[in-house]
Amino acid sequence: MMNKELIKDYLAEFIKTPLPWFIERELKVSETERRVITIIGPRRAGKTYYLYQLMSKNKENALYLNFEDTRLMEVSFKEVRDLIRMFKEISGKEPMYLFLDEVQNLHRWEMAVRELLDTRKFRIFVTGSSSKLLSREIATSLRGRTLTYTLLPFSFSEYLKAKNIPTQVLSKDDEALIKKELMEYLQFGGFPEVVLEKEKEKILKEFYDLTLFKDIIERHNLRNISLAKFLLSFFAQNFSCEISVNKILNFFKSQGKKFGRNTLYDYIDKIQDTVAIFFVNRYSEKIYTRESWPKKIYLADTGISRVVRFSTDTGRLMENAVFLELLRR
Structure with missing residues (x-):
């Protein structure tokens, strides 16, 4: 059973805290009320920050739930809708967008997501680091109702963007620098x-x-x-x-x-x-x-x-x- 005081603390912190700085990723995903958008990828590939990128367009109408946060570890799949109601009480509005991060940590998460999807109230995005766990649960409860994308670590163009290295109108020195950075990118x-x-x-x-x-x-x-x-x-x-x-x-x-x-x-x-x-x-x-x-x-x-x-x-x-x-x- 979830601890309401911890949940309130989590929700208040999310509402008050601005989104952190992020490097915009190249991955493009659809937005729909009819399907859950699932994003999988290796650990530390940047899935959480990619959710920040998606919600940055409309954070005031978004709810982000990180199921690796200790304050959410006692939440059961049956309590997710209660958690959303608590968010509405605190913020004064019901979210239009739901972002569920590392959702495989929520036992039977697919049941909660299917129920939320059926309301047609939310656009739902979920991330996970386990492709088999997510695909197995999607196959049983969300078959035909998801779109799955893979987020990998930075591509080389994203790597150059992160290092503020220009890629347009290059001089010979710029080309030499990019070649040097390519070798580092391949190595690390x-x-x-x-x-x-x-x-x-x-x-x-x-x-x-x-x-x-x-x-x-x-x-x-x-x-x-x-x-x-x-x-x-x-x-x-x-x-x-x-x-x-x-x-x-x-x-x-x-x-x-x-x-x-x-x-x-x-x-x-x-x-x-x-x-x-x-x-x-x-x-x-x-x-x-x-x-x-x-x-x-x-x-x-x-x-x-x-x-x-x-x-x-x-x-x-x-x-x-x-x-x-x-x-x-």
Whole structure:
């Protein structure tokens, strides 16, 4: 049961506090009362700040609920409408826009969202860091009633914007600077905090550990921690490469460790759920060939590999960056 005093404190703070400064992102989403707009992406890709960007046009008519805020942790899906009523009491108006951040932390969130959508009163936006959890719940309760978008870390053009580097009417010196920045972008990636802060290596290590322990091991209650660690490290090192399940199984057999093929597939699925790793099928007209291994690995951000990479391979980094640019389109 939600604590009303904590909720009032949260709502009052949201109403009084101006939105923080943000770098405008290139992702464009639709606005409709008939469908929920779902935004997924890896941890720390900037989903919260993207919601700020969307609500900046009409904050006085918006309600933002961050389900990672401790004051909202006791809220149940049945109490969301009561929470909206409390907002109306405090602000004097009912919100037109609802922004639900990290919604997978609200148990049975899809039931609450479906009920709100049925009222036709709100335009609803939700974010999450778990593609499988969101897609599973959408499939059961919100099938055909959502539009899903993926927000990745900064593209190179967004990276240049964040660093106030001009991209129009370039001199030779400007071109040289952009080439230098491209190499840094490939090496450290485009996570907003990494781009804007100085301690890039430490921040990337923190992101990597959070993805491993919070988004993979804890979220899915995995018991074989060493297998989860190995797989994430293996994928981060072998980006822009084809990999096979047999290669992984043979490595563990050589180390005297045994586990079933189904266990391996299950752990790979959990890692893919973080939206930090993408597995691309081979092109073929035959569905069996498309869906079978080997698959090619790409990272949601080249900086992820920095934590476990032992050498610089500009060709592979560039290939990964091109894949991400195509994915954005």
